[in-house]
Amino acid sequence: MQVGLRQTPSPAYWLNWYTGQSSRNKLIVFADGTYLELFCWINTPREFYAWANKSPGLIDFALTAMPPSTAQSLHNSIMSRLRENQNGKELDLGYTLPDVGSRTRWDAVQVKWESSRPVTSNSLNRTDFPFLCHDVTPRTVRVPFDHKEKTTHPCGAVGISIVEVMVPKTRFDFFAKLYGYILGASPRIIDERGKDRCLDFEIGLPNQGLGPSNLSLRSEQDEIDRDWLRDRGAGIRGLVLSIGGREGHGEEALGVGGIASTISLKW
Template sequence: MAFQLDHVVLLVPYDYLANPPSWITDNFTLSPGGRHGDNKTENRLVLFRDGTYLEIIAFINDDPENRRGHWWDRPYGVVDYALTAAQPIDYDALIKRLEKSGTGIAYAEPKSGGRMTDGKEIRWNVTFPPGPDRGKVPFFCEDVTDRQWRVPITERNTTHPCGALGMAGILSEVKKEDLDRLSTANAAAVDSPQQSSHRYEIGTPKAVSQLKKPAIRLQEALKGSDRSLFLNLILQTGRRESSRPIYEVVDGGVVSILFE
């Protein structure tokens, strides 16, 4: 099974959806999103030419009741990421691979999800690891309605001031004692042999000639870090020179977007 990077989830305050700060608008072209079916979260999108996208998501009105018990009740920043596939995903095989990995990480059965955009109901199926393990391994997203409805790629909406054409992947910073276990779990999730480099290549929904394959990467967190998990999004421009990283502190959370 050839898995593809689908999208990355960036949690922000609700006001950012209507009034995005300059670090967003100076770097990205924003596309419409919508309100999710649970009426707890809403989003806007940053779409890329490789068919991936950054989901800028917020709890509606920053209501604590919407956050309570939600899997993304976390500090602001990159909180999760999803994979998809060109062919139907064999979830029984996925669950068995995780069971055999001995990591204690599992996946639930697929469940339906959706949102309304411009009066159109967009539907998909998702499968998640249990709440505490969200973000440690990817979740999976498969379209029920036409993918172009959820990811409406055009030349205009994928042209960004920062020059980003697609995603180079996710960099997970984890505590030293968790590195091998989570690396094993990610290898099982994407059905890849475990590598000493803790790096697992995946594909993208669309091929872009200037871009290399994205990867899930894990590394030991810097000493002194008080988080068990910190996610960085890595983008690529296809240019020789890298753009300046985006590093923003948002109400105690940190947004980290790197370029290569």
Template sequence: MSIPSTKTLDHIVHLTPPGTVDEVSRQFRDLGFNVIPGGTHAGGLTANALVILQDGVYLELISFTHPASHYPPGSPDRAKRDANPWAWKSLGWIDYAFLGSSKASIANIINDRAGTHIYEPEVEGGRVRGDGKVLKWVISAPGEELGRGSTPFFCGDVTPRELRVPIDPPSNAEHPSGVLGIAYVRVLVGRKALSELSSQLQFVVGEEAILKTNTQLQWELKTPSGSGSTRNPRLVLSIPTNEEEEVSLKDRGPGIAEVAFWTGDGGKAGEAVTPYGKVVWLRPT
């Protein structure tokens, strides 16, 4: 069996306060995105809505269904919520996933490249769609020492990916802003940690960066549906470029600083800040 690719961008996760899936859906619609219903994850701790792009990547607009105080201290449900990898994250862009595999262990592939244990074995996950369809997948996440959000986790579908990412009808991926696909995901990191994190990402992607300076590295990624009318997206690892980003890195820790989107002719351009994250629109030149 051939080794599956480990550089296909699958989705990007955006977190808002508990119970706000409808509100964040409205906010992203106001930005020009078409938002479709998602569902409730297994265990009932979180719910989501989706923004599906023509390159097959999607945004997961997620929130916890209840604040931690909803669950009695010491109860099993409270323990499960506190153990969730996103329970202690600051709001906004919090994580990103590459497409995994249910037939081969992505963790083993990456750990073999690294010569050490940096990814955890696959665990089962899933959610129930609003129409009752049950979705199943396996997740492989970076170990605790790497942290979630600066290196990707992997999601490998057990049930067909089309159930998790409903690209049919095509109108699901049509957006008033003209957005077509992901241009880049920019991960912010401190200068001292730049070299170490870049080495870890090279093990994950399986290739050296196509651009490398003292302040930034870039890797070219794949997308589930191919690049189509846009260029392939890039994963950008960067140190802060201004005081605002310095403050953000200090407050939030390393992780996604902004997400950029390709738009078509006449599509949106420029940038905006949601209540919790930065969005950039780019037109291919």
């Protein structure tokens, strides 16, 4: 799993800038094989158009699969589940065929991956659902989660425990079904208060010794959530990072406002 976080520009967050591109990024890599991507525009957007109008904060996330799965087999399995459950109706959701991407690292090592993005009807948005990103070269070439120095963080975070996705209450059942088809998993009910519902999907991690993780799908519960949906639409709403060696001791947000309020540490 990988999660995108849009930041305002800061030199500390600039990792790569390729001639002609309009953005820069930096990865914060965790020991469980996931990462948080800090992303900022440096020019008029010429790529990642679904992110172009997003205000700073959590904007998107991706799912992956580890060998022996391939990008094509992951795509095929998701599309098969979606088609089987449309009851003969036109697909509201699909995924593009995997597209190859590559770059050369500073040490001349070639990095390759394949990505696939949701294709939706007019009533849905691209970032309502995760995109797919599959490593062609070993994942550690692009995401060095085997490198202790790069995965050791002052806060003690070892990985992503929960990705929280918020969707409109009026379409909760619709989104719950589609997420079930994408993930190939059945959810369990976490909370149900009238129409305020929360479902939890268990998902694996690249480093299986530190998993699994969870995707939590919920509807809006207060005016803050309603403002969020009006401003940003459905999609990733929060992120919980797990702290190694201190499980079961509570959870605390990084801050009380802005981006910090959407990311928590779980002890």
